[in-house]
Amino acid sequence: MIEVKDVYFTYPNGVDALKGVSLTIKNGEFVAIMGENGAGKTTLVKHFNGLLKPTNGSVLVDGVDTRKVSVATLARKVGLVFQNPDHQLFSETVEEEIAFALKNFGFREKVIKKRITWALNLLGLAQYRKTSPFMLSGGERKRVALVSVLAWNPKILILDEPTIGQDYQQKENLRQFIMQMKAQKRTIIIVTHDVEFVAECNPRVLLMREGRIVTDGDAQTVLTNPEILTHASVVPPQIAQIFIRLSDLGLPKNVIDVYEAREILFNILEEHAK
Amino acid sequence: MSVFEGLRFRRVYSPIHNLDPRIKFVYVCAIFVAAIIFWELLPLIILFLIQIPFVLLAGVKREWLRSMRGAAFLATVIFLTNFIFSFIGAGYIVTTKNVENAVAMTLRFIVLVESFSVFFLTTSPDHLGLALEQTHIPYEFCFAFTTAVRFVPVLAEEAQTIMDAQKARGLELERGNFLKRIRNYIPILIPLIVGSIRRSLELAEAMESRAWGATKNRTNLYVLKMHRGDFVLIVIAVGILATAIYIRLFFGIPSLNELLGSLF
Ligand SMILES: Nc1ncnc2c1ncn2[C@@H]1O[C@H](COP(=O)(O)OP(=O)(O)OP(=O)(O)O)[C@@H](O)[C@H]1O
Ligand SMILES: [Mg+2]
DSSP states (O other): OEEEEEEEEEOTTSOEEEEEEEEEEOTTOEEEEEESTTSSHHHHHHHHTTSSOOSEEEEEETTEEGGGSOHHHHHHHEEEEOSOGGGTOOSSSHHHHHHHHHHHTTOOHHHHHHHHHHHHHHTTOGGGTTSOGGGSOHHHHHHHHHHHHHTTOOSEEEEESTTTTOOHHHHHHHHHHHHHHHHTTOEEEEEOSOHHHHHHHOOEEEEEETTEEEEEEEHHHHTTOHHHHHHTTOOOOHHHHHHHHGGGGTOOSOOOOHHHHHHHHHHHHHHHHO | OHHHHTTOOOOOOOTTTTSOHHHHHHHHHHHHHHHHHOOSHHHHHHHHHHTHHHHHHHTOHHHHHHHHHHHHHHHHHHHHHHHHHHHHHTTSOOOHHHHHHHHHHHHHHHHHHHHHHHHHHHSOHHHHHHHHHHTTOOHHHHHHHHHHHHHHHHHHHHHHHHHHHHHTTTOOTTOSSHHHHHHTTHHHHHHHHHHHHHHHHHHHHHHHTTTTTOOSSOOOSSOOOOOHHHHHHHHHHHHHHHHHHHHHHHOOOOOHHHHHHHHO
């Protein structure tokens, strides 16, 4: 469980990136953090594994204040995948890249081997096992970075912009994986601008703006409310846009799921056909 | 990273900022040479103090102090190595002379950092590029140089992010013995270097696709001219250098210990 209590954070150069954020994320919850560029999303998630310590207020992970433990200790529990994969890739092969964290956490050689294979298969990277990560494409590098964190199976998983540069197939794989993690009651936090991806996943949504959380609710409620979305520089997903425009037909406004939308539209058409 | 902070230019105006960068560079070189030719404590103290009026005049005291603090770690290392080796060389006894020598070596380093920091704190990268251009260095080199200077803070910030990313994967920089600690930095250095190379290639491509170098005869909006202040500074610089060489050649310099002894 992550408890954020009235956190303020100022960067050394004087930028106030967080201005009073309070928030509780329970175990097994799936949360998406959205909002305009520079809203403070990355700054907030860096507090969850202790990379940044609040200037004011406190962050507790499973009841432990992040100021009292090292990042390495917290990282075992809280896996954070950075926005830009190029900030972390350094090994000669993809395999070693994945092994890096596992060695740091003191996994045994045999377990490491097994974990690497498992992780490579997770997002379709098996054929790159012996390839240099620097030879891969942007989207592939991003996946290597993702997988190198997934490998130690942290209890809380934070993904900063996981869908950047991913083709549709890979996005779908990622979604499936997240859903699987959710079924296993892991806590997942994603930071993203990809509103369609969020609509498909249907998590709890936090909207941030200028260092504050302005909205907190389930995806279906938040993503179908144009006023609060505009306020945070987010556009509604396409399905929601259709239903907002069709609302004068007496259709419900709060639809973001494709299958639900199809159901509703079919029913209407059938009624008309009668 | 605070060493970089101390070299970071901020746009303010002061008599020092307005000086011609070429002359400022001559001044830095004069201090540099003077610091190298002395290994006694006394002249180095003087060289250190000479520069303080410049710092105050330029109004960059805070940034300058920060760069001094950034240099503190290396200064300590220099002091310790000098001290320990002379300690062993002298047969495991501490003499005032040894201590004074170690302090002098440290101070020499500090004087060098100090003069560079004053130079970079008061000279904008644009000014620097202009100065290079007007000394008839080919524009390609000037451009490469100013870009490099401009990217130093970017690089420092990137190093911080990379460090964060690796810590998030369980890297502990302070773990292990001395050699292990150095090896701990590999996961930080490689992304940093690869990133810089990649960025420079991308920058080159982006510039060429925007017709870089299409005009052969470049002109500048601003042209550097020597003013009164510049002449004063060049006199000061030459003065320092001449005095330093003169003293070096024709005088013996008392150690601080002897000097204090003769005074009291
Ligand atoms: N290392 C840093 N030093 C100083 N200021 C920073 C630093 N990192 C971010 N900031 C500032 O803090 C604010 C919040 O940045 P943050 O990276 O958290 O935004 P974000 O919501 O993740 O944006 P994006 O959607 O672009 O990723 C911005 O105004 C940014 O300029
Ligand atoms: Mg971000």
